[in-house]
Amino acid sequence: MPSADHTESVQDYLKTIYDIQREQGRVATTVLAERLGNSPASVTGMVKKLAALNLVEHERYQGVILTPAGEKIALEVIRHHRLIERYLAEALGVPWDRVHAEAEKWEHVLSEDLEDRIDALLGYPTTDPHGAPIPRRDGTIAPPYTSRLADLATGQSATVAEVSDHDPAMLRYFGELGLRPGVDVRVVSVAPFGGPMTVRLDDAEHTLGREAAGYVSVCDVKPAATDAADQ
Amino acid sequence: MPSADHTESVQDYLKTIYDIQREQGRVATTVLAERLGNSPASVTGMVKKLAALNLVEHERYQGVILTPAGEKIALEVIRHHRLIERYLAEALGVPWDRVHAEAEKWEHVLSEDLEDRIDALLGYPTTDPHGAPIPRRDGTIAPPYTSRLADLATGQSATVAEVSDHDPAMLRYFGELGLRPGVDVRVVSVAPFGGPMTVRLDDAEHTLGREAAGYVSVCDVKPAATDAADQ
DNA sequence: AATACGATTTAGGGAAGCCTAAACCGAGGA
DNA sequence: TCCTCGGTTTAGGCTTCCCTAAATCGTATT
Incomplete structure (x- = not known):
């Protein structure tokens, strides 16, 4: 049951919201805007779309939180991202300060089939090159370090x-x-x-x-x- | 001196125009439209943009030909595409009837740095898994088979x-x-x-x-x- | 309790690329 | 030569996502 695939933009928003939520609990429009490199106004607009898709809950002037559906997609995207980072570092020798930017572009076009091949080839790794946990295929993820x-x-x-x-x-x-x-x-x-x-x-x-x-x-x-x- | 990077759409047009030009000389709007899965009207619109960018020559009702600048970009994209196909088949074991679709998505986001790594890792291959020649970095390509x-x-x-x-x-x-x-x-x-x-x-x-x-x-x-x- | 200021949202637009429907060209058959 | 018909282009519109400028809200401070 693959989630309906959303646009690149939606994926980026959800991934970023997830990250901020981990760090700060509440996800403020301004923070999200800065992290994405968009204007706050644009973010408000997009957030409304995400809310309409039931991917986030949005309380006016209060910021957003991911719904379970949104979190699921965010974790899928993050799984792609971190798996790719690991692969780039390990199989292609890309220095660890560059894997992020490269993965940022690749994560949106990775097929499930290829993801599985990469996962197997790496021996089912559990972390990316920076030590961040790779979400599992079932949508679970190791808790953050304290x-x-x-x-x-x-x-x-x-x-x-x-x-x-x-x-x-x-x-x-x-x-x-x-x-x-x-x-x-x-x-x-x-x-x-x-x-x-x-x-x-x-x-x-x-x-x-x-x-x-x-x-x-x-x-x-x-x-x-x-x-x-x-x- | 990397060419200005154009949108994904522009790259797809140029690549497809190159292919058709190889096969048929003249590139008719209809053929291009069918190959790209767009309507002929959309193709005309895009072709006008390409002509404005000096990437193709367009004579009304007569179809298009690539300019040297357009051909250069087309060959860069095709190089990415074929190198990726080769890599997918060789390093990741993707069956040869699926590498095309996968490469189609990856080719637009491959950095030069990564391209070089892949190229070296494969030992500077000259053909893709289907036998098609991989354009060289200098923009030259082996002549088609007769x-x-x-x-x-x-x-x-x-x-x-x-x-x-x-x-x-x-x-x-x-x-x-x-x-x-x-x-x-x-x-x-x-x-x-x-x-x-x-x-x-x-x-x-x-x-x-x-x-x-x-x-x-x-x-x-x-x-x-x-x-x-x-x- | 009033106010000021920063955070957020609304209003109004723009660029890309795509579409359908309708008008338009040009080459071959009547 | 005229006309038809398929290939091509124009016209007008739609969607997505972005922007700036101008309201509007919440809250910390007075």
Whole structure:
């Protein structure tokens, strides 16, 4: 039962609404407009169409939320997007700061058949190159990570789970540092009042701004070791 | 010096005009309309736009021809298309009767960077899975084949060079027969008045209609052997 | 409680591309 | 030569999605 296929534009709106909803709960017209590169007025117009299609609920002056139908489509599009990103990185060697832009264009024209082939060829991956979870075919998705590198205290260590892919320059920077999903980090020191933090990665220490660290999600957080030999 | 990128629609028009021009010289509005699935009236409108962009020459009631600029773009699009077809078949195992439809959608969103990666990964192929030549990056292309299987006489043999990809059903049929580019054929017999011909392929004989045989281009045509032991 | 300001929506338009219906050309047969 | 008929173009319209400018709403502040 494939959902009726909507236009590219509708898909982009739903995908973006989904993202913002994850981050902020409420999806304001202005935010959506900025993220899509459209004027707020245009967004209002499109949102009305989405509401007419029962893909979002729209309360005037209050922003939108996805309906279950809208969320389903959003997840399908995101699945395409992340699977393509993974494929580009793994099979075609595209650097991870460029896969996003490329996937953005491809996601709308990927057939289900090809998606399945790519999925199988990659061995049914569960995350994209930035660590973001790939929605499953049944429309479910792993819950978002709850901890960020910026929140860790001195002495704590963790595993990098996901880095934000919104800014290619930031991705290149993280790449140079070796800050990739799966890598272990230990917080060496944290400057107070939102100052920079120093972390140890692959036996090298790096200092990075707290803001940048906010773009890194971590998992498996371990408390500051009182002893050097923990499990 | 990349050409200004035109819309998907413009690209499709130019590509199709190029194809028809190869086959028929003159490109009539009606033919173009039918091939694109648009009404003749719409095609006239678009043709006027193409002429205004100096991509085609249009003489009223006389059809169109590509200008050098138009041909350049057409060849770029065709290069994308055929490279993708090859990639889909070779790297992703898509059956050859489906690569066309898939490539049709992907060709418009392929970046130059990705094209280069695919090209290199495939080892700079010169033909697509149907045997059609892939235009080179410099805008040149191998000349079309001149002989068709349907034109061969009894006893002649040749190598299959290219099969038409216009009809997926026909492609599946050819595939079942083993009639693929690179395979040798020998004409066993030919019925008169455009009747079917029998050919030998891979040590098996098959009978196929003359019309179908018209969709198969051949090269390396050898005359009817007077002796069984030729080189 | 009044107001100001930012967020949001309405109003009015425009560019692409497509359509149908109707007018128009030109080449071959009467 | 005239006329017919198919191929082609014009006329007028529609849809989708975008825009700017001008209302309008909600709310934080006074």
